Amino acid sequence: MGEGSGGTGGQGPESSALASVASVFREEHGRLLASLVRRYGDLDLAEEVTSEAVEAALVHWPVDGVPARPGAWLLTTARRKAVDRLRRDRAYAARLAVLQVEAERAVPAAPADADGGLPDERLQLFFTCAHPALGAEDRSALTLRCLAGLTTPEVARAFLVPTATMAQRIVRAKRKIREARIPFRVPGADELPDRLPGVLQVLYSIFTEGYAASSGPQLQRSGPAEEAVRLARILRALLPTERETAGLLALMLLVHARRDARTGPDGGIVLLDDQDRDRWDRTMIEEGTRLVVTALEGGPPGPYGVQAAIAALHDEADSVATTDWPQIVALYDVLRALAPSPVVALNRAVAVAMRDGPETGLALLDGLADEPRLRAYHPYAIARADLLARLGRRAESEAAYRKALGLAGSDPERAYVLAKLRESESRAGPASGP
Known part of the structure; x- marks a missing residue:
């Protein structure tokens, strides 16, 4: 078996192994696909071998047990699938090699994170998929589907469009990348600010799916929400002078601070009126509130900064009745002008x-x-x-x-x-x- 194999306690029920495959795929998908795209420079190939690795897991894990490092097992298996495919199709391998050379000639790779480059492969690809040659909605849809691991229906829900419409949009974006020969590369420092709004939208859409899952047995999915917060922290460190990065991180923290109070013991929804506010994460609220100040100082406010200010007013109130609703309405008026x-x-x-x-x-x-x-x-x-x-x-x-x-x-x-x-x-x- 691949890297990290070895059972976790013997053979378990097949249903348990299948659940493990689904869980690992959900949590590791973005990291896995980003690594493969960076290695081979082709999104379609990366998606195909990722799917083949998952299919292999569905065959082996119910028999051999879930590996000790399931994500590493999937990555190793996917790489082997990619090597096999490139060996079978020499012309395809040659085309990928040409594309990689063209990408390196077009713009040199960004330095390592110690020298100011992007410190996470997924964020590198978030920026890559925010290429200006793609339409704004196509960029975000492609990133959410392919790199953030959301399903097409989940992406459709984020954009409030039918699933079929979103599927066509994703196909169109991939075709554009292929036909225009857009390289998968880290953008230069001068390009980052222009691509930032698209990346912020992607991160917030990931967080939103974690905050309120579009389907399934649970209201919240902690994995996507916490991953979005983690990536937003990286982005904030990378671009400390961009106030909207502070605004987005503040918004996520102020909303995520209520996570433990939003559901009851049975997993049912607990509305804001009925939540035990003592269960809210006050450390997270304090950090978010400080970031709101940063987001709103030094110039006109941005949409994420305004939304974070609204979230802060909710978190600061003792109850729904004592919430400063006039101020919240006023902030929504500002937000409506900025981002209707x-x-x-x-x-x-x-x-x-x-x-x-x-x-x-x-x-x-x-x-x-x-x-x-x-x-x-x-x-x-x-x-x-x-x-x-x-x-x-x-x-x-x-x-x-x-x-x-x-x-x-x-x-x-x-x-x-x-x-x-x-x-x-x-x-x-x-x-x-x-």
């Missing part, structure tokens, strides 16, 4: 409802009803359902909850919506009209 989006408008409407009452907030939500990107976005349906319930419009609220139930991705989200729906249906009295 349907989700920003949705979050602002909810904040307005907390400041001015449910009727005002509902009017704003109803004004977003024709927004295509919110039609399949279950938080929008839940927000409407909650405000309708507060207004006593039970029939409409239940209809909105039913819609949200059909759109929710993870098991805890569906369980939450179902519980709200059953709670409403069990109440005595006739349903009210509009």
Whole structure:
């Protein structure tokens, strides 16, 4: 077997081995693919041999046991698969060699991290995939799918588009790289700031998937969230004068600080109103708050700095009732001017409802009803359902909850919506009209 092989306690049930393959692939995918792309300079080859290594694990691990170092086993196996393929296809190997030479001639490789280069292969490839020859959404989609290890449906959810649309976008980006012969290389120092917004978006999308998983049995996935925080720390050290790197790291820390209070013992959702704030990570909140100051000083604010300031106001409050909702609405107004989006408008409407009452907030939500990107976005349906319930419009609220139930991705989200729906249906009295 490959490097790091050796059972972890004898042969276990096949289902356990299969679960291990899925877990290792999820956690190691980005590192594995980044290493292979850097070695061979071809994304398609790296993806193919990664898949073949996983297939080999599905065959061997149920029989031989999970290796002591499963990530290393997958990498060694993938490299062997790549060598076999290149030996079989001499023309393909020659083409890769030419591409690697062209890449080295185009721009010399960045120095090692001790001399100011990028200290993590995944971040190197994040910047590589942020090449300006690719469209902005194509760049982010490709990086999320291929280098961050998110599935195509998960990437589609991050962009609020259908899965088929996202699949086409990813294929288009890969074709562009191939046809334009864009080299996989570390960008020069002068190129980094221009590519930074795309990288920040990728890291935040990874964090978002960890904060609220798009599918599966758990609300949160600590691996992606913590990996995004780790990479954001590296980016912050790499570009200390870029205030939006501080803003993004601050936002992640201030949100991630609540992770232990966001679910109950059974894994169910605990809303902000009901969370035990003593369980929030105060050290993380203090660090995030300091970074907010850095992000907002010295010039006009950026979108991540503003979002971090909103998160800080939530974390500083003793309760939902004592939260500074007027200031949060004002910050959403700033954010709406900087980076307008349907989700920003949705979050602002909810904040307005907390400041001015449910009727005002509902009017704003109803004004977003024709927004295509919110039609399949279950938080929008839940927000409407909650405000309708507060207004006593039970029939409409239940209809909105039913819609949200059909759109929710993870098991805890569906369980939450179902519980709200059953709670409403069990109440005595006739349903009210509009």
